[in-house]
Amino acid sequence: MEKSLPLESPSMSRRQLLNFLTGAAVAATAGAALYPAGKFFVPPQEVGEDGSIVAKDINGNPIPARQILDSPPGTRALVAGLAGEPTYLTVQEDGTLHPWGIVDNCTHLGCTFPWNPNDNQFQCPCHGSRYDKEGRVVRGPAPLPLRLAHVSVVGDYIRISPWTDIDPRTGKKPWWV
Ligand code: FES
Numbered sequence: 001m002e003k004s005l006p007l008e009s010p011s012m013s014r015r016q017l018l019n020f021l022t023g024a025a026v027a028a029t030a031g032a033a034l035y036p037a038g039k040f041f042v043p044p045q046e047v048g049e050d051g052s053i054v055a056k057d058i059n060g061n062p063i064p065a066r067q068i069l070d071s072p073p074g075t076r077a078l079v080a081g082l083a084g085e086p087t088y089l090t091v092q093e094d095g096t097l098h099p100w101g102i103v104d105n106c107t108h109l110g111c112t113f114p115w116n117p118n119d120n121q122f123q124c125p126c127h128g129s130r131y132d133k134e135g136r137v138v139r140g141p142a143p144l145p146l147r148l149a150h151v152s153v154v155g156d157y158i159r160i161s162p163w164t165d166i167d168p169r170t171g172k173k174p175w176w177v
Contacts, residue, residue: 048159048161050161051082051161051162052150052152052159052160052161053081053082053159053160053161054157054158054159054160055079055080055081055087055089055151055157055158055159055160056079056080057079057080058080060080062157063079063157063158064156064157065097065153065155065156065157065158066156068089068091068097068158069091069095069096069097069153071091072091073091073092073093073094073095074090074091074093074117075090075091076088076089076090076115076117077089077090077091078104079101079158079160081101081103081149081160082103082149082160082161082162085103085104085105086103086104086105086112087101087102087103087104087149087160088101088102088103088104088115088122089101089151089158090102090133096153097151097152097153097158098151099150099151099152100134100148100149100150100151100163100168101148101149101150101151101160102122102131102134102135102146102147102148102149103146103147103148103149105146105147106124106126106129106142106146107129107137107142107143107144107145107146107147108124108126108127108129108140108141108142108143109126109127111124111125111126111127113125113126113129113131120132120133121133121138122135122146124142127141128141129141129142130142131145131146134169135147135148135169136169144175145167145169145170145175147163147174147176148163148167148174149161149162149163150162150163163177164177
């Protein structure tokens, strides 16, 4: 018996092709429309290859860089940095961030401390140590300068990475490395 060719096949194929093309066009349009929203909602990479992390707020949410960069020059913004340690970021006169952050951990016995804008110092309330704006000891009993961390703005966020280079304040290997 002679086999008849299925008459439906060619038209089904055309329909499938049309469906595919239509679907692809819809997907491409939707993708293009959603790209900016998707980009906005993609969370920043947690730990970078350089050991960096994204600066976060007290609730553990990434802080948009704009939020800090829009602050007046001289602002010391406290963020959660490496290992969640509070770290001061400084807004410079030109509106950029100072390339090093200062870890809010007194080198005497580990208290946290505020920035005193009137004296232009970090002043530890526990035993009176004072540090200049770059974290050098101005008055003891703190024995060592404050730890540093690298700070950079990458895309919409601020990244903080370990400081293992020469300490620019002493010209020597950092004491914490
Ligand atoms: S812990 Fe800061 S001065 Fe003692």
